[in-house]
Amino acid sequence: MQRIRMWAVGALALSALGGCADDKPIKVADTKAMMNLHVQPEAEIFWEAVQYVSDEKGSREIVPQSDAEWNRTAEAARKLQALGESMKQPEYAQGKGADWLAFTQGMVDVAGQAEQAALTHSKEKVLEVGGTLYNVCSACHEVYMPSPGGLAPVVAGANRPSS
């Protein structure tokens, strides 16, 4: 337990320093912890960057408003690439078979497209690639999640079919 804690804290400290794709793979204790601590939060930053909201105040679009906000969106995608790379490491991949590597590579590739979309400030692309990213998450979860009842994360704006 003590060791698990220390790893988790180390990984948090790394991401607080603004780790990028060149950093050493982040090591956390287990897949579930790394998903909850890193993958999900970064994916949410990306998914929430561009959204169509419809409520009692009417319909409106949420889009990054400044270079800083676009950069934060791109940075989230960059971190997802690094996290996908980390998941190829033996502490995550061991015993999982070749499909695991295909899914992790899929996440790296799509997160790369996501970064490009944010770097070019294209809201349409961010929305579209966000949908693809969601499918990549779900595809791996369908195969590897211990209890399918847990299911893929549902995020507003992300599970809409991309067009």
Ligand code: HEC
């Ligand atoms: C290569 C496979 C793979 C990919 C890709 C993947 N996940 Fe996961 N994810 C897992 C596995 C396996 C678990 C279950 C871990 C466990 O319970 O031991 C999991 C669990 C989770 C959980 C925790 C659910 C819970 O029960 O607490 C969240 C949240 C999550 N993933 C989000 C994401 C998001 C968001 C993405 C895409 C950006 C993603 N995952 C991509 C394999 C993957």
